[in-house]
Amino acid sequence: MELISAIATPTGKGGVAVIRVSGEGAEALARAMTGRDHFEPNRMYAGEIDCGAFKDYGLTVFFRAPKSFTGEDVVEFHCHGGMEIARGVFAHTVELGARPAERGEFTRRAFLNGKLSLTAVEGMGEMIDAESRAHVRAGYSLYTEKLLSEAKSLQEKIVRCLAGIDADVDYPEEDLTADSRKEIGEALSEVIDGLSALYSRYGTGRKIKTGISAVLCGKPNAGKSSLLNALLGYDRAIVSSEAGTTRDTVEGTIEIEGVLFRLTDTAGLREGQSVAENEGIRRAERAIAEADVIVWLQEEEKIPENIPENTPLIVVGAKSDLVRRENCDVLVSSVTGEGIGELRRLLFTRGVGEVSDGVYLLTERQAAAVREALNAAYRAQDAVSAGSPAELYAQDLSECNAAISKLTGENAAEEVIGEIFSKFCVGK
Numbered sequence: 001m002e003l004i005s006a007i008a009t010p011t012g013k014g015g016v017a018v019i020r021v022s023g024e025g026a027e028a029l030a031r032a033m034t035g036r037d038h039f040e041p042n043r044m045y046a047g048e049i050d051c052g053a054f055k056d057y058g059l060t061v062f063f064r065a066p067k068s069f070t071g072e073d074v075v076e077f078h079c080h081g082g083m084e085i086a087r088g089v090f091a092h093t094v095e096l097g098a099r100p101a102e103r104g105e106f107t108r109r110a111f112l113n114g115k116l117s118l119t120a121v122e123g124m125g126e127m128i129d130a131e132s133r134a135h136v137r138a139g140y141s142l143y144t145e146k147l148l149s150e151a152k153s154l155q156e157k158i159v160r161c162l163a164g165i166d167a168d169v170d171y172p173e174e175d176l177t178a179d180s181r182k183e184i185g186e187a188l189s190e191v192i193d194g195l196s197a198l199y200s201r202y203g204t205g206r207k208i209k210t211g212i213s214a215v216l217c218g219k220p221n222a223g224k225s226s227l228l229n230a231l232l233g234y235d236r237a238i239v240s241s242e243a244g245t246t247r248d249t250v251e252g253t254i255e256i257e258g259v260l261f262r263l264t265d266t267a268g269l270r271e272g273q274s275v276a277e278n279e280g281i282r283r284a285e286r287a288i289a290e291a292d293v294i295v296w297l298q299e300e301e302k303i304p305e306n307i308p309e310n311t312p313l314i315v316v317g318a319k320s321d322l323v324r325r326e327n328c329d330v331l332v333s334s335v336t337g338e339g340i341g342e343l344r345r346l347l348f349t350r351g352v353g354e355v356s357d358g359v360y361l362l363t364e365r366q367a368a369a370v371r372e373a374l375n376a377a378y379r380a381q382d383a384v385s386a387g388s389p390a391e392l393y394a395q396d397l398s399e400c401n402a403a404i405s406k407l408t409g410e411n412a413a414e415e416v417i418g419e420i421f422s423k424f425c426v427g428k
Contacts, residue, residue, distance in 0.1 A: 001072055002099060003026060005098035006106070007087070007426070015081050016078055016080070017085065022101075026072070033089075034050070039062035049079055052091065071115045077093075104424030117408045119366065119407065120143050125420070125424060126139030127140055127143060131253075132260035139362070147359045148408055151404050152408075162397055204352065205360030207259070208352075212351040215295065217284060217297070218297030223334060225265050228250065231252075232254060254344075256344050257348050264291075266287055288307065293351035294307060294312070379396040
């Protein structure tokens with residue numbers, strides 16, 4: 001592969017900048033820029049780095065193929081983190097024959113050279129973009145090929161089924177059909193269970209990735225703004241005894257057990273007294289309709305009928321230092337702090353449920369591939385149960401196998417692959 005080069009660290013001043021080079025001739029380029037005759041792989045060498053117009057003192061490391069990130073010969077120059085220094089090192093690599101890398105080209109080469117599956121590539125991107133610890137953990141699970149391992153295990157079962165079908169077709173005189181049909185049915189049940197378990201985790205995976213939308217709502221002066229500030233740990237919303245103070249939605253974010261929660265304080269739900277307040281109420285109703293979990297601050301009134309039935313609801317008795325309300329999930333005081341910890345736990349259990357170290361589907365592409373595989377597996381199972389000819393359910397099994405290969409990237413469409421790598425930065 002032709003030699004490519006890029007600055008792999010963010011632009012700006014810093015302690016260290018890294019310039020990465022990959023492809024045929026990487027070691028020769030390193031020798032030319034450092035004056036060294038030999039590089040032992042995986043060892044850092046301190047010394048001058050020739051930048052053409054000037055020199056810098058830094059570290060150079062060489063990775064010999066295939067034991068590198070890209071699977072090719074790779075060199076990294078670790079220089080001082082000034083903008084012009086990094087640009088100078090990069091420019092000199094180009095002068096010596098390297099081509100500027102495209103977005104995500106290093107990672108694409110790792111994928112093409114079999115160093116990473118497509119799901120591992122997506123996991124790396126999720127880790128880079130993560131806004132919470134749970135999102136980092138979920139991305140790392142993909143990056144370390146746990147999803148690939150589960151997918152391969154399912155494919156092995158499918159391949160065994162197809163082999164059994166081939167034996168029945170090729171050797172009908174052996175009368176293997178009854179036994180092999182039973183074995184195929186049992187294997188298909190295992191495949192369906194595995195795919196169903198994967199797909200069931202997509203909802204949680206999506207929440208881990210995007211965060212949980214939790215909306216605080218209630219009548220004016222119910223204590224919503226004070227509760228938002230108490231949950232956040234700082235004053236984000238204006239607190240006033242005057243009804244209608246909150247005219248727009250006010251947002252803040254917190255992490256609960258590593259998961260990001262986007263908290264929204266809304267205007268009090270009542271008949272508006274002005275155009276501005278009516279608009280605030282309209283926005284509050286929209287936020288409630290789109291919420292993952294709703295926190296209703298209970299007073300004497302009943303819960304409004306327009307609260308979505310299928311959205312998890314937490315009924316809070318606020319201002320517990322002044323009044324102890326009944327029929328609430330939790331009593332809280334934004335003044336004394338009573339119930340704030342319990343409310344956080346309720347937000348997690350009702351908004352997320354449970355988060356483990358297992359594999360989560362984090363993208364619609366992954367979920368679509370699993371759905372496609374699951375539908376094909378169900379068709380095959382129905383055909384086996386109905387006693388259909390083996391050739392018919394063999395086609396469904398092959399389609400199930402192909403859908404799982406889309407998931408791992410073995411036969412993903414080129415435009416899909418291109419879209420994934422286009423989201424990476426130039427040096428990745």
